[in-house]
Amino acid sequence: MSRIQCERCLRPQAHCLCPLIPSLDSRTRVLVLQHPSEVRHALNTAKLAVLGLRNSELRVGEAFEDLAALIEVPGYRSALLFPGDQAQPLAAYAVDRDPRPWLLVVPDGTWRKASKLLHMNPLLAALPRVTLAQVLPSRYRLRKAPADGALSTLEAVVQALNVLEAPQCFDALLKPFEALIEGQIEAMGRETYERNHQR
Structure with missing residues (x-):
């Protein structure tokens, strides 16, 4: 028997996160x-x-047929939020x-899956x-980062917005x-967590 899920945050209803999710405005658009x-x-x-940011959108897939329309939004300049040799610091x-705000395109997945998204979408790359x-x-704190400086998608978005839109702060998203x-x-128990995840 499956547990009833919240349709919005997709968590089991007993652990719904919606009361903690803010509704923040941002000049920056996040895709x-x-x-x-x-x-x-x-x-x-x-x-x-995406649930916490009004000016954002989430798309799921590997190849995005409508990518041109998604990234060419009037009034914005688009960029991929992703490390690399040619990446410019925000x-x-x-x-x-x-004067134009950024449209930040953020690939979400493991490093390998994110790289695959770039490979399958030449416009993105x-x-x-x-x-x-x-x-x-x-x-x-639940999994070891694949490299120094690696962040979850949410953390990367929050840190980027905190830089771009300072002094406005987006930490409420966390x-x-x-x-x-x-x-x-x-759920795993403090002892198990401390044994397996503490450094």
Whole structure:
């Protein structure tokens, strides 16, 4: 027998995160392209990011036929939020010479799956890349990061918005994420968590 799920946050109703999810306005538009393997993931942080941001959209797939329309939005300049040799560090709008806000395209999946999204969508791979000049440590305490500076999708979005739209702060988006992680730790038991996940 399956547990009843909240249709909005996709969590079991007894663990619904909706009361913790804010509804924030942002000048920046966020487009998350989610690999299908992430949709039912217990820690679907991309979903939390999009639920908490009014100016955002989540699309699920591997190849996106309508990608041109999604990334060419009048009044915005589009970029891929993804590290790479050519990636330019994001700077606050207050010091930016270009008056247009960013449309940040964020691939969601493991590094391998995110790279596959780029490979299957040449328009995506052709976008200019932006990255975080300084990466704050991840709060994702349940799995070891594949590399230093690796963040969950939600954390990457929050840190990018905090840089771009300073002094506005988007940390409220992290509240359901923190609750989700605490719930997972409680479910596995503190002793098990400390034995397997503490460094």
